[in-house]
Amino acid sequence: MNQSETYKRLSAKIAGIKRSQRFIDYYESDSFAHKLEMLIGEIEKRIDDGVQGVKMITAFIETDNAVFNRADDSNGSIGDVYRIDACEAFIEFARRCEDKSWLEQIVFRLYSDDNYGIRYDLIDNASEYLPESSLQSLLDQFWSQAYQSSTEYQKRHWLGGIESIARQLNDAPLFQKARLTMWPDLSTAACYDIALVYFESGNSHTALEWLEKVPPDETFKIDERDRLLLRINAKLGNKIQAEETAWRIFRRYRNEETLALLLEVVGQKSRKQIIDREVDTILKESELDYPNLDFLIQLGRLNEAEQYIMERHKQLNGDYYSQLLPWAKTFETHKRYLVSSLIYRALLDSILNRGRSKAYFYGVRYLHKLDNLSSRINDWGGFPNNEDYKLALRIDHKRKLSFWNRYEK
Numbered sequence: 052m053n054q055s056e057t058y059k060r061l062s063a064k065i066a067g068i069k070r071s072q073r074f075i076d077y078y079e080s081d082s083f084a085h086k087l088e089m090l091i092g093e094i095e096k097r098i099d100d101g102v103q104g105v106k107m108i109t110a111f112i113e114t115d116n117a118v119f120n121r122a123d124d125s126n127g128s129i130g131d132v133y134r135i136d137a138c139e140a141f142i143e144f145a146r147r148c149e150d151k152s153w154l155e156q157i158v159f160r161l162y163s164d165d166n167y168g169i170r171y172d173l174i175d176n177a178s179e180y181l182p183e184s185s186l187q188s189l190l191d192q193f194w195s196q197a198y199q200s201s202t203e204y205q206k207r208h209w210l211g212g213i214e215s216i217a218r219q220l221n222d223a224p225l226f227q228k229a230r231l232t233m234w235p236d237l238s239t240a241a242c243y244d245i246a247l248v249y250f251e252s253g254n255s256h257t258a259l260e261w262l263e264k265v266p267p268d269e270t271f272k273i274d275e276r277d278r279l280l281l282r283i284n285a286k287l288g289n290k291i292q293a294e295e296t297a298w299r300i301f302r303r304y305r306n307e308e309t310l311a312l313l314l315e316v317v318g319q320k321s322r323k324q325i326i327d328r329e330v331d332t333i334l335k336e337s338e339l340d341y342p343n344l345d346f347l348i349q350l351g352r353l354n355e356a357e358q359y360i361m362e363r364h365k366q367l368n369g370d371y372y373s374q375l376l377p378w379a380k381t382f383e384t385h386k387r388y389l390v391s392s393l394i395y396r397a398l399l400d401s402i403l404n405r406g407r408s409k410a411y412f413y414g415v416r417y418l419h420k421l422d423n424l425s426s427r428i429n430d431w432g433g434f435p436n437n438e439d440y441k442l443a444l445r446i447d448h449k450r451k452l453s454f455w456n457r458y459e460k
Contacts, residue, residue, distance in 0.1 A: 054097075054098070061093065061097065061107060062110065065090070065111050068090075069117045069118075071117075071121070072121065074123075075118075075122040075123065076123050080123060080125075080126060080128050081126070081128050083129060084128035084131070087129065087132040095140055095143070101149075102153075104140070104143075104144030105148055105154065108140045108144060112137050112138075112170060113161070116167070133167075134169040138170065138176075139172075141173060142172075145180035146180045148180070151182055151184075158177065158181070165208070174189075174215050177189070177215075178219040186216050186219065190213060193210075193216075197210050197213070210233040213229040214230060214233075217229060217248070218251070221248075221253070223249040223251075223252045223257070226245065226248045227245050227248075239271045239272055239276075242264045243262070243279065246261035247279055255283050256287070258279070258283050259280075277300050297315075297316040300313070301313040305329060305343055307349050310326075333359065338363070339359070339366035341374055344359055348381060360394070361390055361432070364393045369401025369402070372398055372401070372413075378394055379395050382394070388424045389431065392421055392425070393434065398413075398414075399421070403454065406451065408453060411451075411453060412457070414454060415454065422437065424437075
């Protein structure tokens with residue numbers, strides 16, 4: 052089949068998508084999204100010419116209104132095809148196009164009619180396929196549209212596009228102008244975003260000025276702001292301020308990544324001293340802090356992690372099984388069976404206390420695991436042994452017959 056016939060066949064498929072009136076319910080959405088993905092893949096495979104590819108993908112993207120008007124895309128699978136796959140295909144074909152003025156017009160048209168906010172990636176990656184002259188031309192058109200907009204929603208749509216292009220051009224003053232036109236009241240998010248663009252464009256001093264506009268007691272985006280502040284101070288050579296910021300980041304959420312960030316500032320020679328001091332601080336705290344426990348395990352400080360849990364075992368919340376289960380397995384692997392049992396008990400208690408019959412399968416598994424671990428524990432350290440624990444379970448949850456029947460099978 053030659054290119055002309057291929058083009059006609061693929062165009063007919065796209066036209067069929069746009070014409071169809073059949074409703075796509077929630078349960079069909081994944082299957083329909085897969086069909087759309089396959090069509091985009093076929094276009095990418097069969098069409099070689101950049102201009103023809105852009106025309107074809109543009110026609111596909113412009114089916115979005117018709118599709119979303121007849122689909123339940125609650126899970127977002129259809130939207131992702133348009134937002135990610137289609138935009139990526141467009142960008143790839145656009146790179147091959149020599150007529151950038153024509154391409155600029157296509158991009159402007161697509162962004163103009165973006166009623167569902169799924170074509171934004173075309174603008175957010177425009178510098179990959181358009182020269183600076185075309186980006187400047189789009190900026191002029193976007194400003195004109197923003198000033199003519201009859202609603203705040205439309206105005207912000209165009210200003211958002213201006214922000215994106217300004218960032219790609221490293222034009223921080225333009226980004227600032229667009230943001231403050233969009234949101235005149237200075238917010239924490241605005242200060243952070245403007246500071247970030249100034250930093251990315253190489254103006255660290257102005258970036259610092261914008262971050263300092265945020266009140267000291269503001270908690271919104273606090274981690275992002277501190278991480279940017281750290282980069283700025285490092286760039287400016289403000290060693291004392293950089294160290295203060297790195298310590299804040301680390302102590303807010305202790306883990307290997309924030310420790311590495313801190314050591315980059317204070318030096319690797321301080322590693323052992325810092326770890327020993329922080330472990331001591333963690334063990335002195337009365338409340339069980341999950342990130343701190345993760346940190347102890349990440350460091351391989353299992354003795355301290357075991358002590359930390361055993362002294363605070365009543366604070367274990369089995370509802371957070373995605374965190375507790377890996378801990379239980381880690382301690383079991385390292386033959387620390389008592390602390391592993393305490394964690395499995397918390398997981399089982401959570402299931403039975405909530406009476407979630409759908410989770411009884413896991414509860415039975417945990418109880419069998421406790422039976423298995425009990426044979427390896429010689430010293431219960433003052434905790435109830437497995438038989439006493441099970442007796443208390445039977446008393447407290449004697450009416451949960453379906454659970455006990457599954458366990459005794």
